[in-house]
Amino acid sequence: MNRLLYVFLFFVAFQTQLTAQASINDYKYIIVPKQFEFLKSQDQYETSSLTKFLFNKYGYTAFFDNEDLPKDLSTNRCLALISDIKKIKGFLITRLQIDLVDCNGNVVMSSQIGETKIKEYERAYQTAIREAFETYRHLDYKYEPSEAVIAASKSSTTSEAEEIEELKKEVEALKAKKEEMETISEEKKSEKPILEKKPKKVTKQIIEDVVELEPKSTPKTEILYAQPKPNGYQVVDMTPKVVMFLLNTSKEDIYLVKDENAIVYKEDGFWFLSKFSNDNLSLTQINLKF
Structure with a gap:
């Protein structure tokens, strides 16, 4: 009886491994973040370098998230x-698990838990x-x-592209409207003083109600830092406090803001936050460092 049970459990484990193997084989590349969430700096204790090295050593094709990627990727x-290393709580023991996450944030596969009682951080993390x-x-x-992965990715890419294009059209429309309001304002200035007062207030109010679109670049602009995360970046201020999460898109230098109807994009060497809220679109220049 015990022998039959052992054979059955072995068969189930073997089938599970085959299923996982088939799933991971659907993906061509592995992206390794330069900084994992449980660490304080990029490649601390050479955790990212070791992870990338091991993937390439054992037959995978791995890249850092900040290096030049193949054209198809x-x-x-x-x-x-995307490889994500999780630190699992343990008393006087270091325990790490390596997850592989797809572009939609789903965990495709998780490794066994690596653990060690070594106290030195660098040796402990690398051993685990x-x-x-x-x-x-x-x-x-x-x-x-x-075909399933390629079809899903095409659908995701199309959806992102459509959303980005729609937001950009709204930005351009509001820019045109603002320029029109400024023209009206200039015309009012050339009129007689007696006719200037009331229209001037109305024009000013209309401009303020539309949106402030002029980039503000002053020494007081707060510096924001983008820190690599699976699927994108987390943006922190000088505190440091997490301000927003940026999700990668198929377009270079264009990111979706997680849980908000907004995008962050680069234009003419400057970064902008375009946000749509309550039927109003705001465009703000931000001092973003990668």
Whole structure:
């Protein structure tokens, strides 16, 4: 009886491994963040460098999230899985698990938990990563294009592109409206003083109600820092306090703002936050550092 139970459990585990293997084979690349969430700086204790090295060593194609990517991956981020290392609580022990996450934030596969009682941080993290990596080392990974993944990524890319284009059209429309209001204001200034007072107030109010679109670039502008995260970046201020989360799109230098009807994009060397709220569109220049 015990032997039959053992055979059954082994069969279930083997089938589970095959399913996971087939799933991970659907993806062509691995993207490794330069900084994992539980660490305080980029590549601290060489955690990112080691993770990328191990993926490439065992037959995967891995890149850092801030380096030049292959053309097909730059166009379609859904061809890659993002590696995310989670630190699991443990008493006097370091425990790490490596997840592979798709472009929609779904965990495709999780590694075994790597753990060690080494007290020195660098040795402890690297030892735990190597132990957790045994899961991916023995998968016999081989990329096999998946129609489901490609179709899903095309749908996601189309949706993002449409949303970005719609927001940009709204920005351009409001810019044109503001220029029209400024022209009206200039014409009013050339009229007689007796006719100037009331229209001037109305014009000023109309301009203020539309939106302030002129970029404000002053020494007092708060500096914001973009920190790499799976699927994009988290933006923090000088405190540091998390201000917003930016999600990658298929367009270069254009990001969606998570949980908001807004985008962040770069134009003429400056970064702008375009936000649509209560039927009003605001455009603000931000001092964003990557």
